[in-house]
Amino acid sequence: MELPLNNPVWHALVSGNKNLAYGNEKVKYFDSKVSPFVGLEENSADNFKILANTLTTNKPVGFISDIELDTPKGWKLIRYVKCLQMVYNAEKRFDLGNNQLQPLADVHIPQMLELTKLTKPGPFDERTIDFGNYFGVFEAGQLVAMGGQRLHPKPYQEISAICTHPDYLGKGYASQILKFNINRILNEEGIPFLHVRHDNHRAIQVYERLGFVTRTYLHFYFIQKEEMV
Numbered sequence: 001m002e003l004p005l006n007n008p009v010w011h012a013l014v015s016g017n018k019n020l021a022y023g024n025e026k027v028k029y030f031d032s033k034v035s036p037f038v039g040l041e042e043n044s045a046d047n048f049k050i051l052a053n054t055l056t057t058n059k060p061v062g063f064i065s066d067i068e069l070d071t072p073k074g075w076k077l078i079r080y081v082k083c084l085q086m087v088y089n090a091e092k093r094f095d096l097g098n099n100q101l102q103p104l105a106d107v108h109i110p111q112m113l114e115l116t117k118l119t120k121p122g123p124f125d126e127r128t129i130d131f132g133n134y135f136g137v138f139e140a141g142q143l144v145a146m147g148g149q150r151l152h153p154k155p156y157q158e159i160s161a162i163c164t165h166p167d168y169l170g171k172g173y174a175s176q177i178l179k180f181n182i183n184r185i186l187n188e189e190g191i192p193f194l195h196v197r198h199d200n201h202r203a204i205q206v207y208e209r210l211g212f213v214t215r216t217y218l219h220f221y222f223i224q225k226e227e228m229v
Helices: 008-013 045-054 106-119 173-187 201-210
Strands: 027-029 038-040 061-065 075-088 135-139 142-149 156-164 191-197 212-225
Touching (some): 008 038, 008 061, 027 045, 038 045, 038 061, 075 173, 142 173, 173 191, 191 212, 201 212
Antiparallel strands (some): 061 212, 075 212, 135 142
C-alpha cells in the first residue's frame, strides 16, 4: 500500500481532512478559501483533465508529487517549489515551561492574515483556520507569532504556518509553537510531519535539532488552467 506521505494531499482529503473535501473518486480539493491544494488519486493526464472539468474556480491550485513532472496539458505553471518532507522521529515530549500560546479563533483571522502576508510561511487564506489547532502569541494585543495544522493524512499530522513577526524574532516563539504541536500530536497518537523549502537551511537545522528527519524530497507545483489565464 502506498505510504500516505507519498501523496499527502489525497490521503488527507480521504481521511483526516475528509470533512473539508470536495470532488469525486479521482480528484479532491479544498475550498479555495481554506487551501489551494488539490489531491489526485494518481497524478495522471486523465485525472488532470477531470480536475479541470471539476473545479469551479479559476484560481491557481497546488499539487504535490514525489517525482518531478512536466506541466499537465491544458495547464500553465505559475510556481514550483522543491521541499523536504520531514517526519518527527522521536517519542520525546517537551517541557513548555511558561506556555504563552493562546487558541486562535475567527475573531483573530484579520491578524492571522496580516501576519502571514508579512512573513509568507506558505498558502494561507481567510478560512485556513478551518484546519484547526491554530495557536498564537500576543504582545500588547498584537498577534506576533502563530502556527497550526494543515494536512492530516492519518496517522500523520502536518505542522504548518509557523511564523513570527520580524520585530519579535529571537524570543523563541517559533520553537515554542513547534514543541507545543509536537506534544499535541503525540498525545493524539499521531505522527508529526512538516514541509520546508529545500534551501531554507536555518529552518531545517532547527527542525533537525527538535527530532525531525528528512524522509524525502517533494515537488510542489502551482498551476492554472490555460484557458482561464
